[in-house]
Amino acid sequence: MIKKLAQTRESDDIFELSSFTPYLLNQAAEAQSDVFSRNYRDRYGMLRTEWRVLFHLGRHGDMSAKEISESASIHKTKVSRAVRALEEKRFLSRVTSPDDRRSERLSLRPPGQEAFRHLSRAAQDYEAALEQRLGKRDACKLRELLKRLDGT
């Protein structure tokens, strides 16, 4: 009898892509990101990097592009493009830093602050809904595990 390899493998413990953690992480990340992106995409026409930059400014107050780049682990060219896009949307303004004329102080303007507040609430609601779905205990556990994976 000729063994059908592919068939046989189905049943034993050959590695399955669907339980490969990097794969699962990616699927879950994409799924969650897609859902939440409606909040900033549909209403403000923002991209993910823009929303992140906006969030950092709203959360931490005025910063330079460099500071955002480091604090958020976003490459400086991505930050640069996001800053320009946010500026074009009148969400932030830049002022050359007096003590170092290479760098610029980025500040949210009122519409940017408004968007920040709105998106901040949306994010909290999103998180609450997720806790609802997974249960408080598992939602915490998930965050904890993800943080442990973050560095490496």
Added chain:
Amino acid sequence: MIKKLAQTRESDDIFELSSFTPYLLNQAAEAQSDVFSRNYRDRYGMLRTEWRVLFHLGRHGDMSAKEISESASIHKTKVSRAVRALEEKRFLSRVTSPDDRRSERLSLRPPGQEAFRHLSRAAQDYEAALEQRLGKRDACKLRELLKRLDGT
């Protein structure tokens, strides 16, 4: 006394990006993906979609692009491009399906099978190392939670 909003916020329960699940998912997914990608990128010059397609073929035997697309949740244009790249690397061959001349039967050629086996082992090693790091219990829990998030 003038309140410094940004300062004040640091200490209370204002929402932090660093505990926003979609953000954490994304960071963790990128970190893990970057590490594992060395395996297929450096040695075979493959992109992520190519490795996924290769894996599906190795795991499930001959398939059409459509079947891969559905089974792996990858858009058909991405599959199309990955298939072409794998074909150029001599990792797979295509034969027009006799019962439907629109579709093609994709088969791994020996070098493709070899790459599949190698990457399959690498993936298992990777997973084992992760279990080592997180502990068996937490690694399982993580996969379980990610699967629950996958659909939505």
Added chain:
DNA sequence: TGTTGTTAGTTACTTTTGTAACTAACAAGA
């Protein structure tokens, strides 16, 4: 002051992905 090395940010170029339109083949009737 002039030189050398570094840094903040931008731009140019390339690669990759997403979207939509397309081709060729099929299927089910009229």
Added chain:
DNA sequence: TCTTGTTAGTTACAAAAGTAACTAACAACA
């Protein structure tokens, strides 16, 4: 056979991201 509608896969075009080179400003020191 001649529609009409659908499907597998590709291609063309546009959007986004990565990489490297660049500009202008700084810093330290001969």
